Amino acid sequence: DLKLNSKVADMKLADFGHKEMQLSEREVPGLMELIKKYGDTKPLKGLKIAGSLHMTIQTAMLIKTLHALGADLRWASCNIFSTQDHAAAAVVDAKLAKVFAWKGESLEEFWWCTEMALTWEDGSGPDLIVDDGGDATLLVHKGVAVEKDPSLLKKSYDNKEFQVVMDRLALSYEKNPKHWTEIAKKIRGVSEETTTGVARLYNMQKDGTLLFPAFNVNDCVTKSKFDNLYGCRESLADGIKRATDIMIAGKVAVICGYGDVGKGSAQSLRGFGARVLVTEIDPICALQAAMEGYEVVTMEEAAELGDIFVTATGNFHVITKDHMLKMKDEAIVCNIGHFDNEIEMIYLETTPECKRINIKPQVDKWMLPSGRSIIILAEGRLVNLGCATGHPSFVMSASFTNQVLAQLELAKENNLKNQVYILPKKLDEEVARLHLARLGVKLTTLTKEQADYLDVNPAGPYKSEHYRY
Numbered sequence: 001d002l003k004l005n006s007k008v009a010d011m012k013l014a015d016f017g018h019k020e021m022q023l024s025e026r027e028v029p030g031l032m033e034l035i036k037k038y039g040d041t042k043p044l045k046g047l048k049i050a051g052s053l054h055m056t057i058q059t060a061m062l063i064k065t066l067h068a069l070g071a072d073l074r075w076a077s078c079n080i081f082s083t084q085d086h087a088a089a090a091v092v093d094a095k096l097a098k099v100f101a102w103k104g105e106s107l108e109e110f111w112w113c114t115e116m117a118l119t120w121e122d123g124s125g126p127d128l129i130v131d132d133g134g135d136a137t138l139l140v141h142k143g144v145a146v147e148k149d150p151s152l153l154k155k156s157y158d159n160k161e162f163q164v165v166m167d168r169l170a171l172s173y174e175k176n177p178k179h180w181t182e183i184a185k186k187i188r189g190v191s192e193e194t195t196t197g198v199a200r201l202y203n204m205q206k207d208g209t210l211l212f213p214a215f216n217v218n219d220c221v222t223k224s225k226f227d228n229l230y231g232c233r234e235s236l237a238d239g240i241k242r243a244t245d246i247m248i249a250g251k252v253a254v255i256c257g258y259g260d261v262g263k264g265s266a267q268s269l270r271g272f273g274a275r276v277l278v279t280e281i282d283p284i285c286a287l288q289a290a291m292e293g294y295e296v297v298t299m300e301e302a303a304e305l306g307d308i309f310v311t312a313t314g315n316f317h318v319i320t321k322d323h324m325l326k327m328k329d330e331a332i333v334c335n336i337g338h339f340d341n342e343i344e345m346i347y348l349e350t351t352p353e354c355k356r357i358n359i360k361p362q363v364d365k366w367m368l369p370s371g372r373s374i375i376i377l378a379e380g381r382l383v384n385l386g387c388a389t390g391h392p393s394f395v396m397s398a399s400f401t402n403q404v405l406a407q408l409e410l411a412k413e414n415n416l417k418n419q420v421y422i423l424p425k426k427l428d429e430e431v432a433r434l435h436l437a438r439l440g441v442k443l444t445t446l447t448k449e450q451a452d453y454l455d456v457n458p459a460g461p462y463k464s465e466h467y468r469y
């Protein structure tokens with residue numbers, strides 16, 4: 001396998017990918033600025049970067065930037081449905097990275113791709129990881145764990161996906177029982193894209209099991225208060241409409257979770273004229289939803305009311321078997337959270353009385369024992385990337401500018417500990433500044449008197465560490 005240059009769906013799509021990458025340049029000002037600033041000095045020269053992040057046109061521009069800064073790249077997607085095959089082909093064709101990703105991977109193929117992204121032709125591993133959801137970081141950590149305790153390979157696991165991971169690790173253990181231990185030693189750190197991946201990192205930091213330093217890119221203000229919020233505001237409706245062509249106006253939409261993603265999702269469907277109900281566990285977010293005029297209900301109440309259901313919690317089994325059995329005939333059910341367990345898909349997939357009728361790729365009608373059916377999008381995986389193309393380039397430019405800044409910090413080898421770090425506010429403000437011109441924003445400059453009055457530096461940072469945007 002390791003001699004494999006790349007594995008993508010169709011290299012004939014490369015030209016289309018190049019055209020869409022070129023068209024996105026105007027929309028990724030932050031990335032273009034980083035290439036201008038560092039393209040000559042190449043601060044990532046000689047460093048190997050493994051990526052596990054949706055292989056889209058936007059990610060192709062992130063890869064282009066990391067490549068321009070000197071990195072040697074291998075890439076997989078972090079979701080079986082989110083690859084845009086023309087983006088993958090263009091990246092391979094332009095020799096920006098070796099790519100192992102295609103839309104519609106099986107779970108076994110997904111974990112093979114992830115391992116291929118983490119392993120160079122000579123069997124060596126990366127210096128740095130760009131992760132989204134933490135699956136690449138998980139494979140390295142579980143690899144080290146089984147090499148410490150091979151008996152873990154003998155067990156059988158109820159969780160189907162975890163069993164696939166352990167089967168894959170059994171193969172690498174057979175080839176080299178020190179493979180992952182050697183790889184982990186060399187890794188300078190990981191930069192993590194999303195809320196759920198960041199939660200995993202803080203759990204490992206708390207348990208003391210983190211094997212290398214990590215940057216929490218999600219909690220850059222110019223990531224989560226933009227991508228999670230405004231990105232979902234645009235790409236959620238895109239996913240639902242491309243999948244079902246449903247009229248949203250006048251329908252009852254139920255958004256589970258009112259965090260950054262839930263806020264953008266609720267606003268998205270309200271914008272199309274839906275009557276939006278919200279469910280929440282957190283009194284503060286529930287109060288925010290109420291202040292915005294949303295009706296805050298429980299899923300038990302909402303199950304029989306909704307026409308369209310969207311989970312956005314980062315939690316699991318938020319929409320359960322009981323909820324599905326109460327739903328209207330042909331209610332649409334989807335998830336925009338990172339993992340596919342927000343909807344209890346295991347009930348549908350393991351109950352003989354539940355019959356799946358495939359309408360088209362990533363759109364299934366499930367006949368239920370209730371005598372009614374529901375429409376499940378992208379098999380419960382994130383609907384904006386499974387049924388559409390994810391967030392547009394402009395908002396991803398801010399997220400990915402933070403990713404590159406985090407990679408540059410990790411590359412410096414400045415004795416970071418095995419813990420989770422956040423980029424400084426000054427850089428966050430810089431990322432925002434890089435995106436103003438494209439929108440014609442005219443920023444006001446503080447006078448010295450005003451700066452003194454506010455007790456801030458005229459060049460920033462403009463807010464305290466505890467400021468909530």
Ligand SMILES: NC(=O)C1=CN([C@@H]2O[C@H](COP(=O)(O)OP(=O)(O)OC[C@H]3O[C@@H](n4cnc5c(N)ncnc54)[C@H](O)[C@@H]3O)[C@@H](O)[C@H]2O)C=CC1
Pocket residue numbers: 194195196197224227228231232256257258259260261262279280281282285312313314315318336337338339382383384385390391
């Ligand atoms: N599809 C996409 O493009 C994106 C997906 N994400 C993912 O979306 C998920 C949510 O992300 P954020 O909004 O940033 O997280 P968040 O933590 O800001 O919001 C999640 C909210 O869900 C609530 N919640 C948890 N369990 C719940 C339950 N059982 N019922 C109702 N509410 C519940 C929490 O109280 C919280 O307010 C994560 O998995 C994240 O990785 C994030 C950004 C973009």
Ligand SMILES: Nc1ncnc2c1ncn2[C@@H]1O[C@H](CO)C(=O)[C@H]1O
Pocket residue numbers: 053054055056057058059132133193194195227231338382385389390391392396399
């Ligand atoms: N078009 C896109 N390309 C790459 N990543 C994306 C895109 N849209 C959303 N995402 C990311 O997907 C993760 C969730 O897996 C986020 O937190 C977003 O930053």
